[in-house]
Amino acid sequence: MRTVIRGLRIMHDTFPRPVLLAKTLDSIATALLPFINIWFSALILSELVGGQNRERLFFLAILVVALNLTVQCISHFIKSWKNYCEHPQPDLTHNMYTRKIFSMDYADAENAEIRKESSELLSHQRSWGFGFRRLLHFYDEIVSGAVRLIVSAGFAFSLFTLRVPEGSQYEFLDSVWMYMVILLVLLCLIFLAPYINTVGGKAFQNLANDNMQVNRMFDYHYGRMLTPGEKAKDIRIYKQQKMIMRDAVGLAEMKEFLLAEKTFARYSTLSQAVTYIAHGLIFLYIALKAYAGAFDVGGIVLYVGAITQFSNGFSFLNQAIGEIKNNNPFLERAFKFLDIPNKKYQGTIPIEKREDIDYALEFRNVSFKYPGSDSYALKNLNLTLNIGKRMAVVGENGSGKTTMIKLLTRLYDPTEGEITLNGIDIKKYNYDEYMAIFGVIFQDFELLPFTLGQNVATNVVYDANRVREVLAISGFGDRLQTLPEGLDTYLGKEFEESGVEMSGGESQKIALARALYKNAPFVILDEPTAALDPIAEYEVYTSFNKIVGNKTAVYISHRLASCRFCDDIAVFYEGKLVQQGSHDTLVTDTNGKYHELWHAQAQYYTDNKAVIR
Numbered sequence: 001m002r003t004v005i006r007g008l009r010i011m012h013d014t015f016p017r018p019v020l021l022a023k024t025l026d027s028i029a030t031a032l033l034p035f036i037n038i039w040f041s042a043l044i045l046s047e048l049v050g051g052q053n054r055e056r057l058f059f060l061a062i063l064v065v066a067l068n069l070t071v072q073c074i075s076h077f078i079k080s081w082k083n084y085c086e087h088p089q090p091d092l093t094h095n096m097y098t099r100k101i102f103s104m105d106y107a108d109a110e111n112a113e114i115r116k117e118s119s120e121l122l123s124h125q126r127s128w129g130f131g132f133r134r135l136l137h138f139y140d141e142i143v144s145g146a147v148r149l150i151v152s153a154g155f156a157f158s159l160f161t162l163r164v165p166e167g168s169q170y171e172f173l174d175s176v177w178m179y180m181v182i183l184l185v186l187l188c189l190i191f192l193a194p195y196i197n198t199v200g201g202k203a204f205q206n207l208a209n210d211n212m213q214v215n216r217m218f219d220y221h222y223g224r225m226l227t228p229g230e231k232a233k234d235i236r237i238y239k240q241q242k243m244i245m246r247d248a249v250g251l252a253e254m255k256e257f258l259l260a261e262k263t264f265a266r267y268s269t270l271s272q273a274v275t276y277i278a279h280g281l282i283f284l285y286i287a288l289k290a291y292a293g294a295f296d297v298g299g300i301v302l303y304v305g306a307i308t309q310f311s312n313g314f315s316f317l318n319q320a321i322g323e324i325k326n327n328n329p330f331l332e333r334a335f336k337f338l339d340i341p342n343k344k345y346q347g348t349i350p351i352e353k354r355e356d357i358d359y360a361l362e363f364r365n366v367s368f369k370y371p372g373s374d375s376y377a378l379k380n381l382n383l384t385l386n387i388g389k390r391m392a393v394v395g396e397n398g399s400g401k402t403t404m405i406k407l408l409t410r411l412y413d414p415t416e417g418e419i420t421l422n423g424i425d426i427k428k429y430n431y432d433e434y435m436a437i438f439g440v441i442f443q444d445f446e447l448l449p450f451t452l453g454q455n456v457a458t459n460v461v462y463d464a465n466r467v468r469e470v471l472a473i474s475g476f477g478d479r480l481q482t483l484p485e486g487l488d489t490y491l492g493k494e495f496e497e498s499g500v501e502m503s504g505g506e507s508q509k510i511a512l513a514r515a516l517y518k519n520a521p522f523v524i525l526d527e528p529t530a531a532l533d534p535i536a537e538y539e540v541y542t543s544f545n546k547i548v549g550n551k552t553a554v555y556i557s558h559r560l561a562s563c564r565f566c567d568d569i570a571v572f573y574e575g576k577l578v579q580q581g582s583h584d585t586l587v588t589d590t591n592g593k594y595h596e597l598w599h600a601q602a603q604y605y606t607d608n609k610a611v612i613r
Helices: 002-014 019-049 054-086 089-103 112-127 132-156 176-210 212-224 231-237 241-252 255-291 297-338 401-408 431-435 452-457 464-473 477-482 504-517 534-542 544-548 583-587 593-606
Strands: 361-368 378-385 390-395 416-421 438-441 522-526 552-556 568-573 576-581
Touching: 002 019, 002 089, 002 132, 002 297, 019 054, 019 132, 019 297, 089 112, 089 132, 089 297, 112 297, 132 297, 176 255, 176 297, 255 297, 361 401, 378 401, 378 576, 390 401, 390 593, 401 522, 401 552, 438 504, 452 464, 452 504, 464 477, 464 504, 504 522, 568 583, 568 593, 576 583, 576 593, 583 593
Parallel strands: 390 552, 390 568, 438 522, 522 552
Antiparallel strands: 361 378, 361 416, 568 576
16 A cells, blocks of 8 residues: 555656546546436335335436436536546656656666666566556546445445344344355455456466567567668668568567466456355345345345445456556656766855856866776876867777766766866766866767757757857858748758758757857767768867867867877877877877877878779
């Protein structure tokens, strides 16, 4: 119950409208409607076989019609309101996990185990509905079932207080032993039938747990593989269609799924059998007691109707309790995921707003290991970023260049040592304010399928003139003039058929404009020209000072020729800073790593035997 209650509280807090209240009122109205007809049918039948008062019969008929009409209208209104309240259910339950991923520490969001867990939670939700969706789905049946049980129990109470006339051969119907038999039958309804149904439902629970690989493959086949994108070219070139569809069809015919269906059907049938046998025994009890003269024919209608509703109520609860019990382990997994704490210290010191952007950043003996790794990605790094200067960071793959940027921007915190801003450990600064001083283009940057203006400003409201200005500076100005909707042009066709697909080079220019629009004092460019053609790359190099302005710039590149315009070059090798200085100084050091890297690349441009095809 604690699991269910917490799940409902989370759903209540997640939905912008009172969905639980709406579902509760709808379930109550739906459950009460049959009792109006049961009660008045019993009264009318008793009057027909008894006093036969026409005025009373007419009054009862008018009253039952009026009550039905009133309750039906109220129920219809509530149902429409309920549908309105719960309309965004799939999106909101999915976004619950998305918001958690966005809000957790980057180190956790990048953690393979946590990413696997979030993927499995979403897969369970999409494929079987396990988790919050299933809880909300069966909430109606719990409320409706509970209302039917309570009201029907009230209706049927007099069944045990109205006694068989003394001297009748059926007096045993009012004996303690008979009441114990009826109690035993009721216990079968209350406990045995739901238990059997729950056991059957475990077949799907076990299937969902044991076949996560199947779920991931199914999602891959019928989700990602069917969407247009880069995969489409490879599928056609290498004739992968048959392989993909063969596996997909195989998944749909897996014996495990059929076995689970058969297991559930057997237990569900047994549960229903227990329910109906119990009801039959109770109906027999009612018939015998009426035959013995304990009540009239109207009582038979009342009690049979009450027991029928009691049966329906238990049928609802039977299924709902079983399903919710099987669903609880998935809810508990969801709670565990949502409860992952943010361990990163957010800091409290505000960043000083300086017109001269005089910020000094320094690495002081910084070392770092990625979570779960025993080896250092960076070791004993000491480095100062001089105000207004341009620093190039070079090195082979895996030398620690991007790791340094992740530490600088506090996506990760150092394992050892500290990074300071104006002499103060960056951990002590307000996290959001600290992040605001960086404009970063990562090598694997992403543009969203929104409008061009929104992508540059990262907001739905923006300064259009400022967006055009930074796009021109980044080299996208001419392309902007050709776009059909200008800044309102959608990137890609996910949301708009009129959207425009951008090339890799155009996307990098937009990403550069995004970093400039932020107008942060530090600009970090991680391979900013990797997708640009030689002419566009040259334009970026020659206008680099104009692009960056008076900001401090860190430029990561594998192309050493592009580093010559920087004031300082830091050379990384195997997680260590091994050299630092200007291009002219480093290239003349024949024993240095920079000299080795420079000449390794230069041979492809100076060797007369090299042929470019």
